[in-house]
Structure formats: C-alpha cells, structure tokens
Amino acid sequence: MAILRAGPDVQGRPVSCANDTSSSAWPWKYIKLVNVGIVTHTGCVSTPNGDVPVTTSTDSNDSTVETATGDFSISSSATSNHGTTVGIGFEFAYQATQSFQIKITYNGLASASAGQTIDSSSNIRFFDSSSGSTIAGFPSLSGSVTRTLPASVVPAVYSATLDAAVGIEFPDDYCTPSSGSANASATLGIEFL
C-alpha cells in the first residue's frame, strides 16, 4: 500500500522517496558532509626546557543539502606539512514501501613525502549506520558494502562516513617549518541497486 510523504524535512534532514531519483516532483536529496582539517608546522617557540614546535590549525566543516538524479559520489583531498584529516560522508532520510538496496564504495588513501615518518595515530576508517561498526586500514582502505534498507512508513535515516587522517613527525630542527607533506584523500560512491 502506498504511504504518504512526511516532511519535506524531518529533524533537519530532507526526506527522500526510497531509491527513486527520477522524480522531479519529489527530488531525491541527501546531506553532504565534507570536513577538512589542516595542521601546519610553522616553526618553534623557545621555552626553559628548550624549543617547542608551533603549529596552526584550520578546519572547515561543510554540510550541504544536495539533490541526486542517480548514483553519486563525494570526494575530497588535502595536504599539509604536518597533519591532514579529510572526512566525507552523507546521510539521508527516506520512506519506502518496500526494502531496497544501495551499494557504497569507499576509497581512502594517505601518503607522505619521501623521508617523512608517519605518525602512528594516522588511520583511515569507514563507518555506516547499518552496520554500526568501523572498517579501518592504513595507508589505504578501499572496498564496498551493499546495504538493504528496510521499508519504513516513517522517515528512516541512513548515513555513511569515510575519514582519512595522516600526520608526519616534526623535523629534527623544530624551528624550521617542515618541508614534508602529508596527503589524504577520500571518496565515497553511492550506487542505487
């Protein structure tokens, strides 16, 4: 039996019609998340205990509502001379009269320039709300998951994120900004099956 549309927004999320991205009357919408964090080594500061490295940080957190007219992907990348974090993701609310499947392909990559020592806290992680668990790897993580999203009369939410974080150690000379680079990239592909 058909079900009435809720929304158009529920708890700040647009409500989409199952996996139907072809309707102009009811566009299929999702929230796109792109977060980039950059830590830049700028030099040092002298203390009684010796020189201490100095860094500056910038973060951007973008959350936008996008319309999909079919399969779509999200990607981002960034580079710094000390620490780089790239986090991408999407989430949507939907209503469906029957279950449907989506396939999420994730691809994360981290690298450093030659001669750099990668910090042990570096990691790449994929998480989605269906499994509730994290898939991790380093310096690359790629794969795909197919999820069956259940029918739902009221809006149900699905989300997935991919984070890639890489840091390199400070140079021996703290007071000279690092000449190395820490690179991170992440891509999520969403396919309606």
Place this chain on the structure above:
Amino acid sequence: MPVTDEQRFYHNSEKEYDRLHQQQRERNAHDRQRRRQEDRDFDNSIGATEDRYKEAINNATDTRNKRALRKERDQVIRDANERREKGDNPTNRNTTTNDDSTDTTGSYPENGADGSPGGGEESGTFTLDIVKDDNTAGTATFNGPGIN
C-alpha cells in the same frame, strides 16, 4: 525520554491536519465575507433605483405618469430580485459557505508550482505526495475536504 521519529511524524501529521482545516475555515470565511459584500452591493443598487424613481415620480405632474412610473419601478425591482435569487441559488455558486463543505473552486497555493502536489485544477480535489507500492514517487488525489 527523547522524541522518536515516529512520534515526530505523527506530531507533524496533526499539524498538517490543523493547517488544512485552518485553510478551509479561512476560505469559508472569505466566501461569507464576499457574499455579505454582494448583498450590500445589491441593496445599494436597489436603493439607488428607488431614489431615481422617487425623484422622477415627484417631478411628474400627471397622475397617470406617476402611476406608470410606480408600476415601472416595482417591475424593475421585481426583475432585479428575480435575477438575484437565480444567481443566489447554491447550485449556481462556485463555492459553498458551510464550514463542513468543500470549496469547489479551491486550490492549495503551495501545491503544483514545482510539479509537486498539484491540486487546484480540478474542483474539489487536492493532491499529496506518496511513495507508491514500487517505491517510486507518486501522488494521490483526494476528493472533497480530504480530512474528516
């Protein structure tokens, strides 16, 4: 206890119910106001006609002419009343004034502009978005006030 999505959904449904009823009430109030204005316009028109004949009758010197003018005046007013009654028949109206009735010329202004819920073209109907049985987006058109 946090509000669940389901509770929020039904809460929003109740608000939509209230909103649609409020729209219906406003339309009916508008209809009543328009009819009152039409009644006032009609009364003013009849009054003006009577005034013109009164002046003409006063100016007439011949009794026969006065009588003819009175007869003509009465006939003009009768004709006007008959036309009014025919036009006033609810079956000839585009709207009804009963609060529980349907606005047969009504449309939902928020619908149809973007191709989404497209009420308004047919009398007494309104359209809502639905998820169809095959998971595709569709619409359902309802007749009458839709919510009882």
